[in-house]
Structure formats: C-alpha cells, structure tokens
Amino acid sequence: MDAAALLLADGRFPAGGHAHSGGAEAAVRAGRIHDADSLAAFLTGRLHTAGRTAAALAAAAAAEDADTAALDEAADARTPSPAQRDTSRRLGRQLLRAARAAWPHPALDRLQAAHPRGPHQPVALGTAARAAGLTPADAASLAAYESVNGPATACVRLLGLDPYQVAAVLARLAPQLDTVAADAAADAARGTLPAASAPLLDIHAEQHRSWKVRLFAS
Template sequence: MSALLLLLADGRFPTGGHAHSGGAEAAVKAGRIHDAPTLAAFLTGRLHTTGLTAAALAAAAAAPGADPDALDGAADARTPSPALRATSRRLGRQLLRAALAAWPHPALTELRTQYPRGAHHPVVLGRTALAAGLAPADAARLAAYESVNGPATACVRLLGLDPYEVAAVLAALAPQLDTVAAEAALAAERGELPAASAPLLDIHAEQHSTWKVRLFAS
C-alpha cells in the first residue's frame, strides 16, 4: 500500500475531519446508536449508502480527464440536506488547503480558483488523489474508509465506548469496505455514478444544525 494513501487516511492529516461526527452525534441523541452493535449497524448503513456515493464521486474525480464542475454538480444533486452540503464544502475547502501544501498541482489550483468557498469533499478528495499520484481505486478506498472511521471515532467521545470494541467493529467492516470501494471505482470507470441515499442522515443533519449545544460541527 502506498505511503501516500496511508497519509491521506490518517486522522491526523489536517483536514478538520475530527470536528465532524458524520451524523453519529444526532444518531446517538435519537437513540439509534448506544453500544457497539448499534454502532456497527449505523456504520454498515452509512457505508453502503452515502459511503458508496462518495467513493464513486472521489474515484471519478481522480481520473486525469475528469470534469470537476460536472462532478461537483453531481455531488450537490446527491446531497439534499443544505446542512450536509455546507459541511461537505467546508471539509472540501479544508482538505484542499492541506493538499495544496503537500502536493501543489494544477488540478488543485483550478479547484481553489473555481470554488473559493469549497468544492464538495469527495471531488476534492479525488483531485487530491490525482495530485498525489494515486489511482481512482485508491480515492474510492479513502472515501469509503472516511465514511465509517469518522463516525466510529466520534462515538468513542460521545458514548465513552471502549476504543478496542470500536476498533473491532471497524475491523469486521473491512471486507465490506473493500467491496464498496471496488463497486464505486467500477461505477466511476463506467460513468454510472450511484445515488444511494440515507434519508435519516439528511433529517438528522438538519436537526443537528439547529442545536445550540453540540460536541461536533456536524
């Protein structure tokens, strides 16, 4: 595995992702996540819906001849929640800043010029993979991994779950993660981007955005 792939997957890479729970905070408050088994169910659903969609968008954006503007529009159309759209663009802007420092590349400069307030995160992730010399399949793996790792880590803080139990949940999900990433990369290669959705994530995101007191930004 490329060291660059490991660097981008590292939660310490300065993209601001640690401040977001991926919908886990709202799911915890709603009682949908309260222990390791319910966390596993939440992550499985997230991986096969928004995770699959994000992974395909990232893989498509990592192709040298990709059209970032068309893909950003596709990401917008697949994100019905205004709160989640804003979060995706904020995370995209933060990732782009880190990526430009690490891998200066015309594809990233173009994104910064075209989207000063941030392109959607999967699009930036894909263009970052391209700039770093990674393949579209690598971009799909990164997006799929991020779709479950962020919420899992957040639940350690939100619920005080045993970190070893949470690590075991992620390990058990690894085969599904590989399958979803491969499916997403193939869909991107064929130009058939999926639009799998999770309506409860959209509803919870809108509710979460109105909270006056919260631990995570989203």
C-alpha cells in the same frame, strides 16, 4: 499501500474531519447508536449509502480526464440536505488547503479557483489523490474508509465506548469496505455514478445544525 494514501487516511492530516461526526452525534441523541452493535449497524448503513456515493465521486475525480465541475454538480444533486451540503463544502475547502500544501498540482489550483467556497469533499478528495499520484481505486478506498472511520471515532467520545471494541467493529467492516470501494471505482469508470440515499442522515443533519450545544460541527 502507497504512503500518500496512508497520509490522506490519517486522522491527523489537517483536513478538518476530526471536528465532524458524520451524523453520529445526532444518531446517538436519537438513541439509534448506544453500543458497539448499534454502531456497527449505523456504520454499515452509512457505508452502503453515503459512503458508496462519496467513493464513486472521489474515484471519478481522481481520473486524469476528470470533469470536476460536473462532478461537483453531481455531488450537489446527491446531497439534498442544506446542512450536509455546507458541511461537505467546508470539509472540501479544508482538505483542498491541506492538499495544496502537501502536493502542489495544477488540478488542485483549478479546483480552488472554480470553488472559492470549497468543492464538495469527495471531489476534493479525489483530486487530492490524483495530485498525490494515487489511482481512482485508491480514492474510492479512502472515501469509503472516511465514511465510517469518522463516525466510529466520534462515538468513542460521545458514548465512552471501548476503543478496542470500536476498532473491532471497523475491522469486521473491512471486507465490506473493500467491496464498496471496488464497486464504486467500477461505477466511476463506467460513468454511472450511484445516488444511494440515506434520508435519516439528512434529517439528523438538519436537526443537528439547530442545536445550541453540540460536541461536533456535524
């Protein structure tokens, strides 16, 4: 794998993802995640819904002829929860800032100028991948991986799960990650972006935003 892809996938890359649980914190409070098996079920559902949609958007944004304005609108239409939209743009803004420092590129500058509040995170991720010399397929893989790695890592802190067990959950998901990323990249190449929905993630996001005490920003 290209070193740039490894850097973008690294949780230490200053893109802000470490502060977000991807819906896991609300799912833990609701009792939907309580052990490694329920975490695996949550991550599988997230991968095939929000993950696939994000992967296709990222792949489309990584194409040389990407229309990022249209893709940002498409991301907005696929994010019905206001809390989720705010989170996506906040993460997109942080990622764009980090990417512009790491891989200066006119596409990143144009995206920043067009979305001063921040583009949606998958659009920023795909554009960053293009700036780093990566392919749309690479961008799809990165987005699919992010869709499960963040929540999994959050559950180590939220539930005190054994990190070895959590790593094993992610390892068992690897074949599905590859399949979802490949399907998403093919969707993007055809221009048929998926709109897989996850209503519970939307509901949990709205509930989570109202909490006065929380460990994660989302």
